[in-house]
Amino acid sequence: MAETADLHVFDDAMRLDDLGGGRLRGRTTEPYANMVGPFGGVTAATVLRAIELQPDKHGDPVAMTVNFVTAIEAGELDVATRCVHTSRSTQHWTVEMTQGEQVVVTATAITGVHRDTWSDTEAAPPTPPPPSELEPRGPVPMAWPNQYEMRFHKGPLAGTGQPCDDSETIVWVRDQPERPLDFASLTAIADSFFPRIYVRLGRPIPIGTVSLTVYYHAGADELAAHGTDYLLGEARGSRYERGFFDQYAKLWSPSGNLLATSHQLVYFKG
Amino acid sequence: MAETADLHVFDDAMRLDDLGGGRLRGRTTEPYANMVGPFGGVTAATVLRAIELQPDKHGDPVAMTVNFVTAIEAGELDVATRCVHTSRSTQHWTVEMTQGEQVVVTATAITGVHRDTWSDTEAAPPTPPPPSELEPRGPVPMAWPNQYEMRFHKGPLAGTGQPCDDSETIVWVRDQPERPLDFASLTAIADSFFPRIYVRLGRPIPIGTVSLTVYYHAGADELAAHGTDYLLGEARGSRYERGFFDQYAKLWSPSGNLLATSHQLVYFKG
Numbered sequence: 001m002a003e004t005a006d007l008h009v010f011d012d013a014m015r016l017d018d019l020g021g022g023r024l025r026g027r028t029t030e031p032y033a034n035m036v037g038p039f040g041g042v043t044a045a046t047v048l049r050a051i052e053l054q055p056d057k058h059g060d061p062v063a064m065t066v067n068f069v070t071a072i073e074a075g076e077l078d079v080a081t082r083c084v085h086t087s088r089s090t091q092h093w094t095v096e097m098t099q100g101e102q103v104v105v106t107a108t109a110i111t112g113v114h115r116d117t118w119s120d121t122e123a124a125p126p127t128p129p130p131p132s133e134l135e136p137r138g139p140v141p142m143a144w145p146n147q148y149e150m151r152f153h154k155g156p157l158a159g160t161g162q163p164c165d166d167s168e169t170i171v172w173v174r175d176q177p178e179r180p181l182d183f184a185s186l187t188a189i190a191d192s193f194f195p196r197i198y199v200r201l202g203r204p205i206p207i208g209t210v211s212l213t214v215y216y217h218a219g220a221d222e223l224a225a226h227g228t229d230y231l232l233g234e235a236r237g238s239r240y241e242r243g244f245f246d247q248y249a250k251l252w253s254p255s256g257n258l259l260a261t262s263h264q265l266v267y268f269k270g
Numbered sequence: 271m272a273e274t275a276d277l278h279v280f281d282d283a284m285r286l287d288d289l290g291g292g293r294l295r296g297r298t299t300e301p302y303a304n305m306v307g308p309f310g311g312v313t314a315a316t317v318l319r320a321i322e323l324q325p326d327k328h329g330d331p332v333a334m335t336v337n338f339v340t341a342i343e344a345g346e347l348d349v350a351t352r353c354v355h356t357s358r359s360t361q362h363w364t365v366e367m368t369q370g371e372q373v374v375v376t377a378t379a380i381t382g383v384h385r386d387t388w389s390d391t392e393a394a395p396p397t398p399p400p401p402s403e404l405e406p407r408g409p410v411p412m413a414w415p416n417q418y419e420m421r422f423h424k425g426p427l428a429g430t431g432q433p434c435d436d437s438e439t440i441v442w443v444r445d446q447p448e449r450p451l452d453f454a455s456l457t458a459i460a461d462s463f464f465p466r467i468y469v470r471l472g473r474p475i476p477i478g479t480v481s482l483t484v485y486y487h488a489g490a491d492e493l494a495a496h497g498t499d500y501l502l503g504e505a506r507g508s509r510y511e512r513g514f515f516d517q518y519a520k521l522w523s524p525s526g527n528l529l530a531t532s533h534q535l536v537y538f539k540g
Contacts, residue, residue: 062480062514062535063337063480063481063535065335065378065481065483067333067362067378067380069354069355069362070355070357084339084373084376085339085340085372085373087340089513089537090480090537092337092339092373092376094364094376102355103354103355103362106354106362106364106378107378108335108337108376108377108378108481110337110480110481110535112480112513112514112537113513114511114512114513114514115512115513116512117510117511117512117513117538117539117540118467118471118510118540119509119510119511119512120470120509120510120511121508121509121510121511122435122436122437122466122470122506122507122508122509122510123508123509165392166392167392196392197388200390200392201388210332210333210360210380210382211333211335211378211380211483213335213481213483213533215516215533215535217508217509217511217514217516218511219512236392237392238391238392238393238487238520238528238531239389239390239391239392239393239487239528239531240387240388240389240390240391240392241384241387241389241390241391241487241488242384242385242386242387242389242489243359243382243383243384243385243387244332244382244384244487246485246487246531248518250508258508258509261508261509261516261533263483263485263531263533265332265333265380265485267359267360267382268387269387270387270388
């Protein structure tokens, strides 16, 4: 489509046609293809964007959980949003993504009105060298990672062939080409950490995220101030057992603002 | 009711009448009353139990997210479960809890079939003295904490009056009276950590959990082997800002098995 030629690849992936009644239609896009189906981060971002587009939405995203029910096929996908309840401080949403009759994603989300309160960041950011001192990751055979600039301080891409006791990754990451950060892109980046089991085993194995939760600690103003700067990401796993493992991630601004935390439970085979 | 006289208070709280079609009816119980409404951990456990009671359920709980939409009144509550999809490895559920026409809880859950795979626990448990060397917490004016034996190694109950830079709590915890651990009680205990902001400020303030996620790392056999033994719990927060904060918890067996991890986003005022 001619009118999308100047769109950033991420904005192209976020395009949703309003079908009315809280329903929207999107589509998978080639640049964010994963080994099977689309990159889950973009699927999660699509869910968030669908909520953001609802005229009765109030507040910023506060928490979202996206469950990956079954494989998403390349092509169109329908997103049905439902506002369950609105209070003075929060709004609760449920979302289903379908392809034909098949539910492919279920999700719940909360948006909230930010107020001035006591504040503190208790967690401490990692302290890698600045991005300019770290090599960017080279191209990879999967599509979606090539839409992100990643400069690893610790825990590089899988494929080293070396098992590793410690799954921690510390990485500078941002959209490639650069794009001002918003809640949708923050959501996608929260899922941009390679599966921790690749790092542990030193090789990729068949995996699939089952459930992804993102907590948004930053308001829209904080994201706007961030602009196109790098995010500092850290991720690690805690237990790998009987076909499932968990992983935890934090996303920081270069100045040490904790913008988002995320957690996911991943199925694995092997 | 006479037939419930010998039930453990937790089993009494978990009683659900089958209304057919995936719907069940439960009720709040006095022993698990919180400052406003019931203890969220028992509400979450009720959601899980409703899924466990479905005849087509397969596998053990793997992940559950429970969203607290609005205050739950004392009395009856209806739980509607829906199995969205079943695959060989996982089953996806959505749940709504209602009182009259009001949705009070939305939830999603995944059950999974455990298989023998590569396994490792990467996280390390804290190393407090054994429970016998720590004083049990005394009675508190709220009902629900009195249904738990808690022996604090670090981060005692709020009300010290002393602000604290570090929200970490390390505590031995189990049902009081003792009760064999199951997925429902594990779910409730995952929410038994006092709000991290109480620890930080040294005093209670108005709060409400908005969303709670539990990842279940143990299988039913591991829980059965645990029996009535203590759980070792640790919890901390990461960012408190504009009316919301997050907190993270891990629940270990005394022998160092990571049974569950949980995360929650909490609304606060002040």
